[in-house]
Amino acid sequence: MRLRIALGLLSLLSLLLTPPLAVAAPVMDNTFETTLANGMRVVVREDHRAPTAVQMVWYRVGSIDEHDGVTGVAHVTEHMMFKGTPRVGPGEFNRRVASVGGRDNAFTSTDYTAYFQQVPASQLKAVMVLEADRMRHLTLEPIGYSKEIQVIMEERRMRTDDQSSARVHEAMNAVAWQAHPYRRPVIGWMSDLEQMTVADVRDWYRRWYVPNNATLVVVGDVNHQQVFGWAKQTYGAIPARALPARKQYEEPVQTGQRQLEVKAPADLPLLVMGWKAPRLNDPRKDMDPYALEMLAQILDGHDAARLPTALVREQQVAVSIDTSYDSTNRGPSMFMVQASPRPGHTVEQLEQSIRGALAEVANKGVTDQELARARSQLRASEVYKKDSVMGQAMEIGMLETLGYGWQSSPLMLEKLNQVTAADVQRVAQSYFKDDQLTIARLVPQPLDAAALAARAKRAEAIQAGGRH
Amino acid sequence: MTRTNQWLTWPIVLAAALLSAQVLAAPVQSWTTPQGTRVYFIETHALPIVDVQISFLAGAAFDPPALTGVASMTASLLDQGAGERNEKEVAETLADIGAQMSSGAGMDSASVSLRTLSDPERRATAVALMVDALTRPHFDGAVFKRDQARSVAGLKEALTKPQVLSQRAYMAAIYPDHPYGRLTTPESLAQMNRSDVERFWRQHYSAARASVALVGDLTRAEAEALAIRLTEALPADQADVPRTLPKPAPTVAKTVRVDHPASQAHLLVGMPSVARDDAEQIALQVGNYTLGGGGFVSLLTKSVREDRGYAYSVYSYFDPKLVEGPFTIGLETKRSQADDALKVVNTVLGDFLQRGPTAAQLKAAQDNIAGGFALRIDSNSKLAANLGVMAFYGLPTDWLEKYPERVRALTPEAIREAFQKHVKPEQLVTVRTAAD
Numbered sequence: 001m002r003l004r005i006a007l008g009l010l011s012l013l014s015l016l017l018t019p020p021l022a023v024a025a026p027v028m029d030n031t032f033e034t035t036l037a038n039g040m041r042v043v044v045r046e047d048h049r050a051p052t053a054v055q056m057v058w059y060r061v062g063s064i065d066e067h068d069g070v071t072g073v074a075h076v077t078e079h080m081m082f083k084g085t086p087r088v089g090p091g092e093f094n095r096r097v098a099s100v101g102g103r104d105n106a107f108t109s110t111d112y113t114a115y116f117q118q119v120p121a122s123q124l125k126a127v128m129v130l131e132a133d134r135m136r137h138l139t140l141e142p143i144g145y146s147k148e149i150q151v152i153m154e155e156r157r158m159r160t161d162d163q164s165s166a167r168v169h170e171a172m173n174a175v176a177w178q179a180h181p182y183r184r185p186v187i188g189w190m191s192d193l194e195q196m197t198v199a200d201v202r203d204w205y206r207r208w209y210v211p212n213n214a215t216l217v218v219v220g221d222v223n224h225q226q227v228f229g230w231a232k233q234t235y236g237a238i239p240a241r242a243l244p245a246r247k248q249y250e251e252p253v254q255t256g257q258r259q260l261e262v263k264a265p266a267d268l269p270l271l272v273m274g275w276k277a278p279r280l281n282d283p284r285k286d287m288d289p290y291a292l293e294m295l296a297q298i299l300d301g302h303d304a305a306r307l308p309t310a311l312v313r314e315q316q317v318a319v320s321i322d323t324s325y326d327s328t329n330r331g332p333s334m335f336m337v338q339a340s341p342r343p344g345h346t347v348e349q350l351e352q353s354i355r356g357a358l359a360e361v362a363n364k365g366v367t368d369q370e371l372a373r374a375r376s377q378l379r380a381s382e383v384y385k386k387d388s389v390m391g392q393a394m395e396i397g398m399l400e401t402l403g404y405g406w407q408s409s410p411l412m413l414e415k416l417n418q419v420t421a422a423d424v425q426r427v428a429q430s431y432f433k434d435d436q437l438t439i440a441r442l443v444p445q446p447l448d449a450a451a452l453a454a455r456a457k458r459a460e461a462i463q464a465g466g467r468h
Numbered sequence: 469m470t471r472t473n474q475w476l477t478w479p480i481v482l483a484a485a486l487l488s489a490q491v492l493a494a495p496v497q498s499w500t501t502p503q504g505t506r507v508y509f510i511e512t513h514a515l516p517i518v519d520v521q522i523s524f525l526a527g528a529a530f531d532p533p534a535l536t537g538v539a540s541m542t543a544s545l546l547d548q549g550a551g552e553r554n555e556k557e558v559a560e561t562l563a564d565i566g567a568q569m570s571s572g573a574g575m576d577s578a579s580v581s582l583r584t585l586s587d588p589e590r591r592a593t594a595v596a597l598m599v600d601a602l603t604r605p606h607f608d609g610a611v612f613k614r615d616q617a618r619s620v621a622g623l624k625e626a627l628t629k630p631q632v633l634s635q636r637a638y639m640a641a642i643y644p645d646h647p648y649g650r651l652t653t654p655e656s657l658a659q660m661n662r663s664d665v666e667r668f669w670r671q672h673y674s675a676a677r678a679s680v681a682l683v684g685d686l687t688r689a690e691a692e693a694l695a696i697r698l699t700e701a702l703p704a705d706q707a708d709v710p711r712t713l714p715k716p717a718p719t720v721a722k723t724v725r726v727d728h729p730a731s732q733a734h735l736l737v738g739m740p741s742v743a744r745d746d747a748e749q750i751a752l753q754v755g756n757y758t759l760g761g762g763g764f765v766s767l768l769t770k771s772v773r774e775d776r777g778y779a780y781s782v783y784s785y786f787d788p789k790l791v792e793g794p795f796t797i798g799l800e801t802k803r804s805q806a807d808d809a810l811k812v813v814n815t816v817l818g819d820f821l822q823r824g825p826t827a828a829q830l831k832a833a834q835d836n837i838a839g840g841f842a843l844r845i846d847s848n849s850k851l852a853a854n855l856g857v858m859a860f861y862g863l864p865t866d867w868l869e870k871y872p873e874r875v876r877a878l879t880p881e882a883i884r885e886a887f888q889k890h891v892k893p894e895q896l897v898t899v900r901t902a903a904d
Binding site: 304372 | 514515516517555556557558559560562563564565566567568583585614617618621622624625627628629630728729730731732762763764765770773774775776777778779780781800801802832835836837838839840841842843845846847848849
């Protein structure tokens with residue numbers, strides 16, 4: 001039994017929102033915001049179900065802001081944020097969070113970098129003091145850096161180099177996007193990591209880690225006025241600084257189908273088809289991103305949705321299929337369908353079946369029942385997501401950092417519910433054009449042959465005195 | 469791009485362990501249904517949600533030796549057509565009411581989980597779907613054939629991945645001649661028949677082999693009625709089907725090598741170590757926080773990652789099971805560094821076994837585990853996961869409330885002794901996959 005994780009905007013929206021179903025108190029009534037004098041945004045949601053709280057600080061900086069030659073620096077900076085300040089030594093941040101019973105971590109994406117601590121609510125102020133300290137006073141000491149960059153190269157090996165499907169996606173982004181920074185991997189190219197220095201990180205940190213580029217989100221068993229007061233004392237003491245001008249990257253219109261192949265150890269081929277698709281720009285006026293979100297749900301939102309029914313159950317050309325479309329980004333989107341063929345079938349057959357399913361929507365539209373089902377799933381998941389304090393903080397942080405504002409979520413939900421069958425049919429007709437399509441294929445390399453080739457390559461490298 | 473995935477292993481390992489009196493919104497209630505099924509229940513009305521989990525002594529360890537994979541196949545086919553609905557109608561009905569149902573088999577247990585909105589109409593439909601899946605699965609021949617082919621293809625694909633090959637070689641090496649070490653193969657899946665699945669279901673999905681965990685917007689009376697509905701129509705118990713597993717034989721230290729072209733070596737070190745009913749389990753879990761379970765602050769992370777930059781992820785865990793489950797240390801490092809990284813791991817482990825945690829290290833572990841207890845139960849889904857494990861292994865209902873004080877009561881000596889008893893260098897098996 002597969003539990004589909006609702007995609008893109010659906011998942012984002014389903015994290016919170018005012019319920020049309022009966023729930024004790026409307027969530028929005030419990031959410032409060034302020035802006036500190038230095039420009040830092042603060043959003044607090046009171047959720048008193050358990051004596052815990054989460055603090056997140058989101059910086060509006062990600063790999064989208066990087067340049068060639070220093071790819072990965074946003075993520076490297078995230079790692080170095082745990083390496084100490086004059087007041088809090090290397091590794092001490094984690095130790096202090098752990099000692100109050102908390103857990104902490106961080107993550108970097110194309111669009112943002114975020115840090116979080118989950119703690120007993122009584123310890124919230126202590127972690128606010130810690131987080132504010134490293135916003136301003138990071139030491140960035142070279143010896144610690146020289147170890148951490150090795151850790152990050154191991155991370156790249158683990159996440160990308162040794163994962164066949166990750167290599168396909170990395171290569172696909174590099175082909176689908178030409179001008180836009182989304183062509184570069186968040187973790188960075190290996191050669192950039194090898195040549196990066198602590199000075200690159202310092203430069204990045206000084207430029208982007210300022211309160212006027214950050215949003216504080218607190219959700220949990222807290223009093224919002226008290227949190228506002230602590231925020232003023234801690235983050236409020238950090239001066240604002242002018243941010244660098246952000247470039248607007250316009251990806252030129254794609255005017256022909258692109259194709260690529262990646263050879264890697266695998267048994268099953270993988271087919272990834274991605275069509276250029278719009279991002280949600282104006283939550284109030286836009287319509288197509290909402291219609292595409294609903295289309296994704298109708299295609300692949302549950303076990304009996306169109307694509308698994310047609311390709312896995314009826315035609316039996318695929319062993320698995322997955323659809324993704326995320327309209328809420330800082331940059332442009334792609335509508336992606338990926339699948340592995342069932343043995344005995346080719347990726348060409350698979351491709352034809354996917355095209356067939358999309359053409360059917362374009363030609364005949366979808367039923368009201370399919371739309372009603374998608375809406376019903378949407379309504380339920382918005383209730384379920386209230387169960388997670390962390391999930392609520394994630395949604396607020398994302399909406400703020402991507403520029404939509406946390407209050408836009410009820411509007412987004414309303415707009416999703418307004419999508420009609422005609423809207424879905426129209427976007428299916430508009431966006432699935434070959435000229436806008438990039439197709440990536442994983443060409444499986446049998447393990448024995450791959451092992452032999454790798455061994456031969458290493459032997460060559462050793463003979464040639466190569467670095468690896 | 470999370471900085472580490474170690475927190476992912478930590479909550480799984482401690483899932484059964486962790487709750488606290490002052491933070492438990494409502495007490496754990498427990499009873500046995502007329503059919504003989506143990507039920508654990510937490511009543512909470514803060515959200516209009518109900519979580520239901522039923523688990524059976526029907527995990528992969530109960531696979532007949534010639535039919536490895538049948539437990540997993542059975543669990544996954546339960547909702548692919550049941551009662552009056554075919555597989556498409558089951559999935560459509562779930563979507564119509566916004567309910568989520570999932571199922572799967574682990575080593576000891578097979579479980580079906582349901583999350584539904586609590587209003588009477590939706591809840592009734594969702595529970596009816598779950599009851600049908602448990603008691604009237606179709607195991608349709610065509611559906612079976614299709615999913616069998618998908619499983620074979622999926623397993624063949626998995627067998628190209630270094631982490632999968634490494635894990636399989638490890639389990640086979642530490643559990644030779646034991647159900648925990650038996651591997652599902654493409655061949656064992658391919659020779660399976662539909663009747664094997666149906667037989668496995670009839671033999672293993674009885675009320676006597678089941679446990680139920682309920683969390684959420686239900687009254688006690690509603691919870692009792694729900695538990696009866698889940699269990700009253702299950703297959704009759706068959707007394708001759710084993711409910712216990714043999715004790716694993718002690719291992720002898722050795723190294724197993726697996727070839728793979730990956731850029732990173734996958735290293736695993738461990739042995740069969742501790743059963744779920746072992747009184748020293750808590751001492752081991754708390755000690756392991758210091759050794760390699762405490763994420764960024766563990767000794768292994770300090771030595772392997774922070775000091776030397778050898779690995780992104782290095783961890784250790786105890787996985788207590790019906791019988792001795794594994795103690796495992798794992799890491800990935802570039803293949804030329806495997807020897808050096810293993811040396812560091814063995815030194816850290818050797819020192820820890822000899823000396824145990826310092827008083828300060830133990831205090832740090834206690835502060836985190838006992839002090840942060842609320843974090844492990846601050847949602848219905850976390851409560852449901854904990855209750856599911858408690859119910860399956862029959863842990864006492866005050867296990868949660870008592871856990872923090874039992875953690876606080878531990879001494880460095882108790883932890884050192886528990887480690888020396890359960891982790892023995894002369895029994896540690898090392899698996900090196902893709903290592904130079």
